[in-house]
Amino acid sequence: MTDRYYEGIGRRKASSARVRLHPGGDGSVIINDKPAAEYLNRFGDLQLALAPLETTGTVAKFNVTIKVNGGGVTGQTEAIQLGVARALLEWDENLRSALRRGGFLTRDPRVKERKKPGLKRARKAPTYTKR
Numbered sequence: 291m292t293d294r295y296y297e298g299i300g301r302r303k304a305s306s307a308r309v310r311l312h313p314g315g316d317g318s319v320i321i322n323d324k325p326a327a328e329y330l331n332r333f334g335d336l337q338l339a340l341a342p343l344e345t346t347g348t349v350a351k352f353n354v355t356i357k358v359n360g361g362g363v364t365g366q367t368e369a370i371q372l373g374v375a376r377a378l379l380e381w382d383e384n385l386r387s388a389l390r391r392g393g394f395l396t397r398d399p400r401v402k403e404r405k406k407p408g409l410k411r412a413r414k415a416p417t418y419t420k421r
Contacts, residue, residue, distance in 0.1 A: 294312075294313065295310040295311060295312045295313075296310070296311045296313075296377045296378075296380040296381040297309065297310050297311075297377055297380065298311075298372075298373040298374065298375065298376030298377030298378070298379070298380060299373055299376065300368075300369040300370060300371065300372030300373030300374070300375075300376060300397075301369050301372065301397065302361070302364075302365045302366075302368040302369040302372065302397070302398055303361045303362075303364075303365035303368075303400070303401055303402065304360045304361035304362075304365060304401075304402075305358060305359070305360045305361030305362075305365035305366045305368075305369040306358070306359060306360055306369060307356055307357070307358040307366065307369035307370045307372070307373040308356070308357045308358075308373065309354065309355075309356050309370060309373030309374050309376075309377045310354070310355045310356070310377065311352040311353075311354055311374075311377045311378070311381060312352060312353040312354070312355070313351060313352055313381070314351075315350075315351070315352050315353025315354075316350065316353065317349050317350040317351075317352070317353070318353050318354070319336075319340065319353075319354040319356070320353075320354070320355045320356065321356045321358060321370070322356070322357060322358060326339075326340075326354075326356075330363075330366075330367060332363060335363065335364075335367045338367055338368075338371060339367045339368075339370040339371050339374070340354075340370075340371075340374065341371060341392065341394065342371060342374045342375040342378055342389055342392065342394045343374060343378070345388055345389065345392045345394070346378060346385050346388055346389070348378065354374070356370055356373070358370060368398065371394060372394065372395075372397060374394075375389050375394035375395055376395070379395070
């Protein structure tokens with residue numbers, strides 16, 4: 291394996307993922323020093339995270355190493371997906387149209403709304419009592 295790699299940073303909610311694509315690999319994926327199937331063990335999460343590689347047909351061309359932290363399982367999965375897409379763009383700019391069509395290059399801006407004073411959560415008010 292060569293020392294050259296292509297890096298992409300992905301974020302979603304409170305999660306942040308640093309993805310590195312090492313060319314000339316056999317398609318192995320390591321997330322936080324664990325095999326990907328062991329780290330993302332919920333059904334469909336691994337396929338969702340690596341969807342940009344599937345779409346562009348580059349699954350077997352790279353070994354992927356990922357460092358991800360913060361947030362929950364869904365946030366981490368979607369952060370990995372964005373990071374993989376950005377790393378693929380760094381490798382080949384011609385993949386932009388395919389990745390854009392798949393919706394992999396748009397960062398989802400939704401985050402948890404802050405709690406407001408006088409409320410129980412962001413919008414839930416205490417129960418009104420007449421007496």
